[in-house]
Amino acid sequence: MVEIREKQIVIDGKPTLIMCGEVHYYRLQRSEWQDRIDKLKDAGCNAVASYVPWLCHEPVEGQFDLDGHSRPELDLAGFIDLCRDNGLYFFVRPGPFIMAEMKNEGIPFWVYEKHPEVIPYGWDGAAATTRTLDYMAPGFLAAARNWYAEVMAVVAPRLHGGSAGGNIIGVQLDNEIGMLSWVSNCPDLTEHVAADFAEWLSRRYEGFVLERRYPFALDDAAVRLGALRSPEESYSAELLHDLGYYMRDRFARYVAVLRGYAEEFGVRDVPFFVNIHGTGGGRGFTYPIGISQLYEAYTQGPGYVSGSDIYFGDLTVMNFQDLYLINGFMDAVHLPDQPLTSLEFECGDGNYGNNFGGRYDVSAADFKTRMCIAQGNRMINYYLLTGGINYRMDQKLGDGNDRVAFTGERHGFAAPISPEGELNYTYPRMKRAIHTMMAVKDKLAVMREERDAVSFAFIPDYYMTEYRYPQSERMADIVRNIEANRSSGGWEIMARSMLLAGYRFGSVDIQNKPLLPSATPVLALPCARYLSADIQRKLADYVTAGGGLLLYGEVPQYDMEGKPCTILSDALGIRVLGTVVNGPHSWPAIVACGWAAGRAEVHTHFAQQLEPGTHEVIMRLYDSEVVCGVDAAVGKGRAIVIAAAYNSCDVQLFRLALERLGAAAGLTHDHKDMGMFTTSTANADGERFLHVLNLDGFDKELHLYEHGEKLLGGQRLHIASKDGVMLPLDMSFGDVRIAYATAEVAEVAEDAIRFRLTQPQDVIAFVTEREIAPSDDYTVGEQDGVKLVRSGKHAKVDDTLVVRFAAAK
Structure with missing residues (x-):
C-alpha cells in the first residue's frame, strides 16, 4: 500500500x-x-x-x-x-x-x-x-x-x-x-x-x-x-x-x-x-x-x-x-x-x-x-x-x-x-550522491528542514502571466511591472542575501492561506505596484497584529486589474508620490541613512518617491533627497520598506533588517568569502543533519555555529571546492549514537559503520557502551563520556573509513 x-x-x-x-x-x-x-x-x-x-x-x-x-x-x-x-x-x-x-x-x-x-x-x-x-x-x-x-x-x-x-x-x-x-x-x-x-x-x-x-x-x-x-x-x-x-x-x-x-x-x-x-x-x-x-x-x-x-x-x-x-x-x-x-x-x-x-x-x-x-x-x-x-x-x-x-x-x-550504454564523467559523482542519501534513507524519509523565524512570501497570481495579448498596452504594463518585481530583484538581492547570511526559511502562500504573526513572525515580500485588495488587507492586518514585514520592490498602488488600491500603504502610513527612473544621462544613487547608514551608495534604475510620515528614513536618493526606504512601526508590528531596485547583494544590510524585525539566522559560519549554502534537518527524535555546500571553486576552512555556539565539538571544517557534506548530529543506529562527525555516513551494518571522509583529519564522536575495535586507520580516545575516533587518512588521498564495533552483549 x-x-x-x-x-x-x-x-x-x-x-x-x-x-x-x-x-x-x-x-x-x-x-x-x-x-x-x-x-x-x-x-x-x-x-x-x-x-x-x-x-x-x-x-x-x-x-x-x-x-x-x-x-x-x-x-x-x-x-x-x-x-x-x-x-x-x-x-x-x-x-x-x-x-x-x-x-x-x-x-x-x-x-x-x-x-x-x-x-x-x-x-x-x-x-x-x-x-x-x-x-x-x-x-x-x-x-x-x-x-x-x-x-x-x-x-x-x-x-x-x-x-x-x-x-x-x-x-x-x-x-x-x-x-x-x-x-x-x-x-x-x-x-x-x-x-x-x-x-x-x-x-x-x-x-x-x-x-x-x-x-x-x-x-x-x-x-x-x-x-x-x-x-x-x-x-x-x-x-x-x-x-x-x-x-x-x-x-x-x-x-x-x-x-x-x-x-x-x-x-x-x-x-x-x-x-x-x-x-x-x-x-x-x-x-x-x-x-x-x-x-x-x-x-x-x-x-x-x-x-x-x-x-x-x-x-x-x-x-x-x-x-x-x-x-x-x-x-x-x-x-x-x-x-x-x-x-x-x-x-x-x-x-x-x-x-x-x-x-x-x-x-x-x-x-x-x-x-x-x-x-x-x-x-x-x-x-x-x-x-x-x-x-x-x-x-x-x-x-x-x-x-x-x-x-x-x-x-x-x-x-x-549514453545511448550505447557507456558511462560519462558525471556518473561517479551522481552515484556518490545517491548512495549517500540511501545510506541513511530511513532518516531522510521523515526529516524536515529546520527554519528560522522568517518566511518568503509567495503569491500565485504574480505568476499568472502566461497569456498576454500582444496588442494590449494595458496588459503589457501590468505584466512588465509584475515580472520586474516578482523574482529577479527579490530573488537576486533579497533571497540570495538571506541564504548567504545563513537564514533557513520556508515560504508561505499569502494569497490562499492564513498569514498570522504566531506562525510567520517575519515575512520577506518581493512586491510589485499591483497587488490584490485581499492580499493588501491581509498584509495590513498582519503587520498591525505584530508581524514583521520586509517589503522589497514597490509599495502597491493598484489591484491586479490596474484599479487604484492603496490599502497597504495607507495602513503603513506611507504615501507614494511618484517614481524616479534611470535616464539617458541620469544615474540615480541610493544613500543609506538611519540605522542602515555606513555603507556605500548604490546605483538604482528605479525608486518610488515616498512620503514617510513620522517613520524613520533608511534610504534616500543622493541629489534629490527623495525617500525610498523607511522603517515603519505599525500597530504591534513593524515594516521595513525598500521601495527601489537596490542593486546590491548586501548581506549585512538584509541581516540587520531581519534582525530588527525579530528574525536571527540560527546556523552561520565564519568564512569571509561567503559562497556557502547551509541548512539543517531534524526528525521527531532530535536526530539531525547539517547540510553544507561550497558553491565556489576553491577550498574553504570555517567553523559552523548555531545560535553563536560552535558545532561539531569546535572542529574547524575544510570544505573542498564544489563539494558538499551531510554531517550527522545526535544520530543513533541501534545502540550506537553519533554525537557529531565531520565525515558522512556511507553505510551502516550491524557491527560497523562506513564513512566518507571529508577532512585532512576527520573526527567522529560516538556515544555507545560497545567497544570500538582497534584499527591502523584511526585512533580512539575518550573525552567527557564521548569516544572520539580520529581518522589517520587524508580525505583527498583515501576517503573511506570503516569503524568497527565489538559485538553487542
Missing part, C-alpha cells in the same frame, strides 16, 4: 525515500534492458521511471501493442516485471502527452487527423505554433480514454500492494500540462474553449457585473470567439485575470478526468502525480508560472502529488537561491500531507545538442540532490538516466526521417549513461 501522509511517501506503513532513474524502455533493444537496470542499481537507485508513449503503442487507431508483438522493445509489461524482478519500484508516466522530444509530444498522428477541431488557435486567430491540443475537447478525451483503458490494463495488475505483488508505486497524469500554450503565448482558444470560458464566467460573476467586464455578446458564438481572440483594450486586464483563473480550473478538471479514467480501469490506492514545468536558461524565474497554472490541479483533493522539473545546470552562487525558493514555493501551496518530489531531475553533462554546447561540473546533480533532500523532497527521478535510440515508425511520415522523435537516431546525448 502506498500512502501520502505528513509530507511523506509511506509504503507498507514505512516512510520511504525514492531515488529513481528514468529509463525509456522503448528507446532500447530488449536485450539492453538488464544492462541499463544494472547500471541504475549500481548508481544506488531503488526505482525506475518511464514515459509510456501513446504514439508508439497505438500508431494506428485501434491497433495497440503493449506486449511487444510488433516490436520487442514495446513490451511494457515485460519491462515493468523485469524491474520488479530486480527489486525495483516502478513509476509510470503514460501521458497522454509525454514531451520527451517525441513527435507530437507523444500523441499519435491519427488523433490530429481525426479530430481537427481540437487543434488550438491563439490571439487574433493565429494557428498554434506547438503541437498542443484542447485537453477538454470531447474528441480528444474519448481517444485518451481508450488509450488509458489499454495502458491501465497493464498497470493495474502490477500495482504495489496488489495480489500479484506488483512494484508500481505511482502514476503521473499527463505531462507539463499547459506548458506548450504558455511558452507559445497561445491560450488554446478553440470554439470549444471559448464556449466553456463563457460558461465559467457566468458562474463566477453576476450578470450585471459580467456585462460591465465584457461589453460584447458572450452568448453569441461568433462574436465571443472574435472578442476573446482579439480583445479590446477596455477589457484586456480583466481578460488577463479571468483567463488565468479559468485555465487553472480547466487544467484541474482535465487532471480529474484522467484520474477518473485510471480508476475506472482499476488503478487505485497509489498516488497520482502532476509535474510542474517552468525552469529555463539555468534559472527558476519562470518556474512558479507552472506552480500557478497547475495550482488547482494538485490541490483539488487527496491522493495527488506535485513534482518539479529541475533544469538548472550547475548550481552556483548565481542560481542556488532559485532552487531553494521554488522548493519553498511548492511546499507553500501544498496540502498538509503533500510531500515535495521531483519528477524530472536533471542529471548528466548538459550536452543536449550533441555539440558540447553544455559542459556541467560533476557537482551539478550532487548539489541539487543535496539541496532538494534537505528541503524535504521524498522522491527524485533522475532525468534522463540513460540515452537510447529513436526507431523509425512503420508508417511513412514524410518528415525527413520517419523516426518517433525529432532528435535524430540517438537520444539522450547528455545522460550519465
Whole structure:
C-alpha cells in the first residue's frame, strides 16, 4: 500500500525515500534492458521511471501493442516485471502527452487527423505554433480514454500492494500540462474553449457585473470567439485575470478526468502525480508560472502529488537561491500531507545538442540532490538516466526521417549513461550522491528542514502571466511591472542575501492561506505596484497584529486589474508620490541613512518617491533627497520598506533588517568569502543533519555555529571546492549514537559503520557502551563520556573509513 501522509511517501506503513532513474524502455533493444537496470542499481537507485508513449503503442487507431508483438522493445509489461524482478519500484508516466522530444509530444498522428477541431488557435486567430491540443475537447478525451483503458490494463495488475505483488508505486497524469500554450503565448482558444470560458464566467460573476467586464455578446458564438481572440483594450486586464483563473480550473478538471479514467480501469490506492514545468536558461524565474497554472490541479483533493522539473545546470552562487525558493514555493501551496518530489531531475553533462554546447561540473546533480533532500523532497527521478535510440515508425511520415522523435537516431546525448550504454564523467559523482542519501534513507524519509523565524512570501497570481495579448498596452504594463518585481530583484538581492547570511526559511502562500504573526513572525515580500485588495488587507492586518514585514520592490498602488488600491500603504502610513527612473544621462544613487547608514551608495534604475510620515528614513536618493526606504512601526508590528531596485547583494544590510524585525539566522559560519549554502534537518527524535555546500571553486576552512555556539565539538571544517557534506548530529543506529562527525555516513551494518571522509583529519564522536575495535586507520580516545575516533587518512588521498564495533552483549 502506498500512502501520502505528513509530507511523506509511506509504503507498507514505512516512510520511504525514492531515488529513481528514468529509463525509456522503448528507446532500447530488449536485450539492453538488464544492462541499463544494472547500471541504475549500481548508481544506488531503488526505482525506475518511464514515459509510456501513446504514439508508439497505438500508431494506428485501434491497433495497440503493449506486449511487444510488433516490436520487442514495446513490451511494457515485460519491462515493468523485469524491474520488479530486480527489486525495483516502478513509476509510470503514460501521458497522454509525454514531451520527451517525441513527435507530437507523444500523441499519435491519427488523433490530429481525426479530430481537427481540437487543434488550438491563439490571439487574433493565429494557428498554434506547438503541437498542443484542447485537453477538454470531447474528441480528444474519448481517444485518451481508450488509450488509458489499454495502458491501465497493464498497470493495474502490477500495482504495489496488489495480489500479484506488483512494484508500481505511482502514476503521473499527463505531462507539463499547459506548458506548450504558455511558452507559445497561445491560450488554446478553440470554439470549444471559448464556449466553456463563457460558461465559467457566468458562474463566477453576476450578470450585471459580467456585462460591465465584457461589453460584447458572450452568448453569441461568433462574436465571443472574435472578442476573446482579439480583445479590446477596455477589457484586456480583466481578460488577463479571468483567463488565468479559468485555465487553472480547466487544467484541474482535465487532471480529474484522467484520474477518473485510471480508476475506472482499476488503478487505485497509489498516488497520482502532476509535474510542474517552468525552469529555463539555468534559472527558476519562470518556474512558479507552472506552480500557478497547475495550482488547482494538485490541490483539488487527496491522493495527488506535485513534482518539479529541475533544469538548472550547475548550481552556483548565481542560481542556488532559485532552487531553494521554488522548493519553498511548492511546499507553500501544498496540502498538509503533500510531500515535495521531483519528477524530472536533471542529471548528466548538459550536452543536449550533441555539440558540447553544455559542459556541467560533476557537482551539478550532487548539489541539487543535496539541496532538494534537505528541503524535504521524498522522491527524485533522475532525468534522463540513460540515452537510447529513436526507431523509425512503420508508417511513412514524410518528415525527413520517419523516426518517433525529432532528435535524430540517438537520444539522450547528455545522460550519465549514453545511448550505447557507456558511462560519462558525471556518473561517479551522481552515484556518490545517491548512495549517500540511501545510506541513511530511513532518516531522510521523515526529516524536515529546520527554519528560522522568517518566511518568503509567495503569491500565485504574480505568476499568472502566461497569456498576454500582444496588442494590449494595458496588459503589457501590468505584466512588465509584475515580472520586474516578482523574482529577479527579490530573488537576486533579497533571497540570495538571506541564504548567504545563513537564514533557513520556508515560504508561505499569502494569497490562499492564513498569514498570522504566531506562525510567520517575519515575512520577506518581493512586491510589485499591483497587488490584490485581499492580499493588501491581509498584509495590513498582519503587520498591525505584530508581524514583521520586509517589503522589497514597490509599495502597491493598484489591484491586479490596474484599479487604484492603496490599502497597504495607507495602513503603513506611507504615501507614494511618484517614481524616479534611470535616464539617458541620469544615474540615480541610493544613500543609506538611519540605522542602515555606513555603507556605500548604490546605483538604482528605479525608486518610488515616498512620503514617510513620522517613520524613520533608511534610504534616500543622493541629489534629490527623495525617500525610498523607511522603517515603519505599525500597530504591534513593524515594516521595513525598500521601495527601489537596490542593486546590491548586501548581506549585512538584509541581516540587520531581519534582525530588527525579530528574525536571527540560527546556523552561520565564519568564512569571509561567503559562497556557502547551509541548512539543517531534524526528525521527531532530535536526530539531525547539517547540510553544507561550497558553491565556489576553491577550498574553504570555517567553523559552523548555531545560535553563536560552535558545532561539531569546535572542529574547524575544510570544505573542498564544489563539494558538499551531510554531517550527522545526535544520530543513533541501534545502540550506537553519533554525537557529531565531520565525515558522512556511507553505510551502516550491524557491527560497523562506513564513512566518507571529508577532512585532512576527520573526527567522529560516538556515544555507545560497545567497544570500538582497534584499527591502523584511526585512533580512539575518550573525552567527557564521548569516544572520539580520529581518522589517520587524508580525505583527498583515501576517503573511506570503516569503524568497527565489538559485538553487542
